[in-house]
Amino acid sequence: MRLAILGAGAVGRSVADLAGEYGHEVVALADSSHAVVDESGVAVADALGSKDAGDALGSSDPADVFETDYDVLVEATPTTLGDAEPGFSHVERALTDDRHVVLANKGPVAERYEELRALEADSAGSIRFEATVGGAIPVCSTIEDCTPQSVTAVRGVLNGTANFILTRMAAEGLDYEHVLAEAQDLGVAEADPTFDVDGTDAALKFVILANVLSEGGFSLEDAEVTGxxxxxxxxxxxxxEDGRTIRLIGEATREGVRVGPRLxxxxxxxxxxxxRxxxxxxxxxxxxLHNSGRGAGGPETATAVLSDVGRLPSL
Amino acid sequence: MSELDEESDDEPAETDGGVRAYTVRLELVDEPGELLRTLEPIANNGGNLLSIHHERGNITPRGHIPVEVDLECPPDRFEGIVEALREAGVNVIQAGADRYGEELNVILVGHLVESDLSDTLSVIEGNTHASLVDLSLAAPEGMDAVSSARLRLAVDTGRAEDALETVREIADEKDFCVVEPLLGGDA
Known part of the structure; x- marks a missing residue:
């Protein structure tokens, strides 16, 4: 497949890096301001090297990506809430052009699921989004294999930062602030960890799963979330004292989505x-069934994107 | 009627705190009338049958049929029911306290002491399906700071969600954070 990758953060870069290993070709790669486009194959290392040196990724405009002859748009721009833009418009454009879309961006799948499915229904292309839930862990494809109708609930831990903090608090007897500071020093928590610790990030993933189980109907505002x-x-x-511990657990059923600290x-x-x-x-x-593994990280999440690409039919 | 039956029929059932649900596992000999013979001592001793799960297809190594009976009765009558069953020659496999209904652990975090902990507990116990088994309080920063309490509740079978709703309501009112158990699934 010929890939056009939007987003050159940890996931987008790793997809570009690993695409060749999985038998695919990168024909366009863009960040928010520049793009590199080459229908005979982008020189990924050169483009990323240039970005790392503080220069532009390439000389093209990000909008040029859509004019390229690609098969699959990889949407790996940062997750946005509410209208989920600009991610949603990227998906819309690709589907309107009858191309496939693989998302790593949670926004459109959590917030505008029914609209995505409606666009897909009118397109020769299709959408997949394994990478939006649980990084490397096959969650959506497992549900797909079980068939969604026979899955009654999905529960679990889908935020590594919150899980790290709770694990350290329990092991060391330290308070939240201490462990959060440690997590930030280790790079496990971001400078602004709000979405990880207040449950939003986990909630987006469980909203996506509820949408898969129910064929839509949920967005973030339907979720009951406690951090x-x-x-x-x-x-x-x-x-x-009682052989229990506390984890930030999410639950997705056909009735709703709940995320909060649970025993x-x-x-x-x-x-x-x-x-983990x-x-x-x-x-x-x-x-x-239990699936466990690395829920975040560039190469880990990129493997989920590339597995999705491998499952797409040729156009 | 056996001696036991008469004894327990003397007074009306003591219903302190209402009735409770219990599960009793029995093994029956595969003979006509056996099931009926089992159910009589339950009814005669103030038990109200909720359901009977008769696993006919699942014979034990000794050739008996396992039966699971869910019943409701005032807590102080349960021992009498189990004794009457044994008296009647029924093989009672399991009727231990750990099989009575469900147990629920929940942690509350907040200004528990300042906001009148005993009032909080009596509201929770006011739910007829829950009773407090024990409580563990941790207030490392002193009683007027944020503290945590773990409540272990005995809950009637199938009433966990109901009991949790009572906990949520009082927590909401007093601005506590609730760490609920994860029900459902084999976590």
Whole structure:
């Protein structure tokens, strides 16, 4: 497949880097201000090297990407809430041009799912979005394989930063602020960790899963979300007295989406440690399935994008 | 009627705190009338049958049929029911306290002491389906700062969501953060 990649952050760059290894070709790569376009194959290392040196990624305009002869648009621009722009318009343009779209950007899938599916219905192209939920972990494709109708609920930990903080708080008996500062020093938490610790990031992922289960109907404002900022170390101590711990757990069912700190058995499957993520897919006929792994990171998330690309039919 | 039956029929059921749901696992011999013989001591001793799960297809190694009976009765009558079953020669496999209904752990975080902890607990116990088994309080910063409490509640089978709703309401009113257990799924 010929890939046009929008977004040159950690995920976009890794997709560009790894595309060749997975048998695909990059014909366009753009960040928010510049693009490099070459129908015979972009020299990825050169373009990214130029960006790293503080120069432009390439000499083209990002809008030129859509004029390229590509098969799959990889939407890896930063997640935005509400109208999910500009990501949504990028997807719309590609589908209108009868191309496939693979999203790593959660915004459009969480906030405007039905509109995406309506655009897809009128297009020869199709959309996939494995990378939006749980990084490298196959979540959407597992649900797809089980068939969504036979999945009754999806629960789990889908934010590594919050999970790291809770794990450290429980292990070291430290309070939230101390551990957050440590997480920021280690690069596990961003300078502004709001969306990770207040539950928004996890909620977006579970909203996407609820949309998959119900064929749409949910957006972030439908989710009931509580963060971990008010969980003191003493609460984790009390939980441990009884063989339990606290994790930021999300739940997606056909009834709704809920994310909040919950008590789970200390040695249970959902009490993953550090930045690890896990999802429990509850099925009607086959009990629960657990998929666990790295829920974030450039190369990890890029593998989910490239798996999606591999599942697309040729146009 | 056995001696036991008469004894427990003397007075009306003591309903302090209402009735509670219990599960009893039995093993029956595969003979006609066995199930009925089992149910009589329950009814005669103030138990109200909720459901019977008769696993006919699932014979135990000793050739018996496992039966799971859900019943409701005042807590102080349950022992009498189990005794009457044993008296009647029924093989009671499991009727321990750990099988009675469900247990629920929930953590509250906030100004628990300042906001009248005993009032909070009595509101929660006011829910007829829940009773407080124990409470553990942690107030590392002193009683007038934010503290945490772990409440272990005994809850009637199928009433966990109902009990949690009571906890949520009082938490909302007093501005507590609630860490709920994850129900459902094999977490």
């Amino acid at each position: 971990i900022q008010n969980v003191p170390g003493s609460a984790l101590d009390l939980a441990a 789970v058995p200390e040695n249970g499957a959902l009490a993953v440690t550090g930045t 993520n896990i999802v429990q897919i509850e099925t009607k006929n086959a009990g629960s």
